[in-house]
Amino acid sequence: MIDEDFEPIIKRRDLKRYKDKDLFETVEEVFDTKTVMTILYLMRKRIIRRMNGVISAGKEARVYLGFGWKNEPLAIKIYLTSSAVFKKGMLKYIIGDPRFEDFKPGDTRDIIYAWTRKEFRNLKRMYNIGVKVPRPITFKNNVLVMEFMGENNRRFPLLVEVYSHLSIDELKKVYEYILEELFKIVCKANLVHGDLSEYNVMVKPGPDIIIIDVSQAVHIDHPNSLEFLIRDIKNINRFFREEAGLNDIENVDEIIGVIKKCLRSKREG
Ligand SMILES: Nc1ncnc2c1ncn2[C@@H]1O[C@H](COP(=O)(O)OP(=O)(O)OP(=O)(O)O)[C@@H](O)[C@H]1O
Numbered sequence: 614m615i616d617e618d619f620e621p622i623i624k625r626r627d628l629k630r631y632k633d634k635d636l637f638e639t640v641e642e643v644f645d646t647k648t649v650m651t652i653l654y655l656m657r658k659r660i661i662r663r664m665n666g667v668i669s670a671g672k673e674a675r676v677y678l679g680f681g682w683k684n685e686p687l688a689i690k691i692y693l694t695s696s697a698v699f700k701k702g703m704l705k706y707i708i709g710d711p712r713f714e715d716f717k718p719g720d721t722r723d724i725i726y727a728w729t730r731k732e733f734r735n736l737k738r739m740y741n742i743g744v745k746v747p748r749p750i751t752f753k754n755n756v757l758v759m760e761f762m763g764e765n766n767r768r769f770p771l772l773v774e775v776y777s778h779l780s781i782d783e784l785k786k787v788y789e790y791i792l793e794e795l796f797k798i799v800c801k802a803n804l805v806h807g808d809l810s811e812y813n814v815m816v817k818p819g820p821d822i823i824i825i826d827v828s829q830a831v832h833i834d835h836p837n838s839l840e841f842l843i844r845d846i847k848n849i850n851r852f853f854r855e856e857a858g859l860n861d862i863e864n865v866d867e868i869i870g871v872i873k874k875c876l877r878s879k880r881e882g
């Protein structure tokens with residue numbers, strides 16, 4: 614029961630708004646019973662000790678700051694199993710990937726679990742060959758646990774959030790670093806990121822970069838991998854040319870040429 618004294622401060626109308634909007638949108642929508650069970654499972658397995666606030670609340674996934682048993686900060690990404698719109702978009706990155714040949718799409722939940730597994734596998738593959746991505750820790754159902762990228766429990770900023778504070782030299786470095794990671798992802802991990810943009814690159818002091826959000830990455834044998842690769846390069850080039858105002862942008866065809874050469878020499882041994 615609400616104390617009458619509070620009535621002038623917390624208006625009934627506001628209470629209703631908090632209840633519907635904040636509580637249900639940011640808490641209930643992501644924490645359905647199965648997701649809560651999954652988090653509890655990860656706690657029992659001593660992966661997660663506690664969960665803190667939300668770092669990011671997107672339409673498809675929420676990322677939380679959490680802590681492990683050694684008190685190490687974790688980034689816990691939870692895919693919303695209620696996000697049906699998402700399902701259609703996901704399938705084109707799953708079907709056609711030789712690693713998911715046996716996958717038979719069932720209900721939305723199956724697709725979202727496959728998507729989480731895919732992000733974990735992509736992250737692991739990239740991390741293992743030395744791409745600058747967060748260290749994958751584990752996944753279960755729609756929950757992915759990885760290394761938290763930040764300092765003092767604050768995440769590093771995204772490229773889109775900091776570029777205007779960087780000098781031209783720093784921007785050049787960041788651009789070159791992104792291309793280096795792109796080459797590694799394709800030539801060494803044999804993957805194409807598929808959603809590379811100023812929103813999926815974090816910048817840490819140095820500057821240095823971290824590539825995130827690798828769920829949609831596909832194997833280079835996927836029938837659309839070249840199309841996705843060209844789109845990634847064009848996105849990055851457009852951002853640096855048009856938003857960041859950088860002049861020395863590499864030519865898309867030249868970048869593709871270098872990547873193809875690298876893949877060819879790898880195939881020939
Ligand atoms: N390992 C991490 N450490 C710290 N922060 C992270 C980490 N991974 C993601 N984040 C933060 O969470 C945000 C969302 O993560 P990500 O890009 O992986 O999800 P998303 O699929 O884009 O989510 P949505 O599209 O639903 O917003 C990032 O922009 C970043 O701010």
Ligand SMILES: [Mg+2]
Nearest residue numbers: 812813825826
């Ligand atoms: Mg993202």
